[in-house]
Amino acid sequence: MKKLLLTMLCPLLSGCMQARPVPDGPITAMEYCVDNATRYPTCHFVLRMDEDGRYWLTNGTGCDIENAPSVEVPVVFVEQLKQIVVEERMLAYKAEYASWRHRHVCGGDMWRFTLSFADSDTAVSSSGYMVYPKGNGLSRLEQLCRTTWEQIKG
Numbered sequence: 001m002k003k004l005l006l007t008m009l010c011p012l013l014s015g016c017m018q019a020r021p022v023p024d025g026p027i028t029a030m031e032y033c034v035d036n037a038t039r040y041p042t043c044h045f046v047l048r049m050d051e052d053g054r055y056w057l058t059n060g061t062g063c064d065i066e067n068a069p070s071v072e073v074p075v076v077f078v079e080q081l082k083q084i085v086v087e088e089r090m091l092a093y094k095a096e097y098a099s100w101r102h103r104h105v106c107g108g109d110m111w112r113f114t115l116s117f118a119d120s121d122t123a124v125s126s127s128g129y130m131v132y133p134k135g136n137g138l139s140r141l142e143q144l145c146r147t148t149w150e151q152i153k154g
Contacts, residue, residue, distance in 0.1 A: 020091045025118035027078050027085075032141055033060075034111045040064065042109075045145040047073070047081070049118075059149050071152045080144055085115065088137030090124060097128030113138060 030047040044060035046068075055078055060068035085091065093113070112127040132138060 020122055022082065022086050022091060023117040023120035023122045025120050027082055027115065028118045029114070029116045030081065030141075031112070031114045032138065032145070033113075034109055034142075036109050043142055044068070045142070045149075047078070049078075057145065057149065057152075059145075069153075071149070073148055073152065077144070077148050081141065084137060084140045084144065088135045088140065090115070090133075090137045090141075091122065093124055093126040093133050093137075095126060097126070097131040097133060099129075099131045111138070113141075 026049065027047070028049045030045075032043065032045050033041050034043040035041045040062050041060060042062070044065060046058040046060065046065065048056050048058070050056060055073045055075065056070045057073045057077070058065065058068050058070040090113075108130040110127070110129050111132070113124065114126075115124040117123070126133070
């Protein structure tokens with residue numbers, strides 16, 4: 001009984017969120033963008049799965065995403081991405097992270113993260129301004145994208 005009560009009160013008292021189960025199906029799309037009022041984003045990666053099941057990573061960091069280069073990435077990249085999502089409980093991210101303390105700050109970091117899976121209603125759409133979710137999910141995701149990009153592009 002105590003365990004049930006704690007489970008029900010946890011989100012109210014500590015702000016923790018219950019992560020949804022990760023679907024068995026593959027990730028079909030992901031986008032992560034950080035912008036700080038400069039002309040182009042300081043970080044912008046888009047992952048898409050094409051109709052043949054191949055994955056393409058587009059790097060729009062420092063440029064317009066419509067003109068950004070794309071490379072094919074191996075399935076192991078997507079498996080690593082999914083592992084980060086699980087370990088960092090990224091399916092529990094709130095839709096929006098904001099703080100009234102930062103409402104008058106100009107030029108702060110704005111970010112957005114989206115993730116979707118095949119044959120599933122499970123998806124994440126999260127964004128924030130000057131406030132990030134707990135954990136290292138977004139920084140690990142960014143590092144994975146940057147490292148993979150450098151390894152493939154050389």
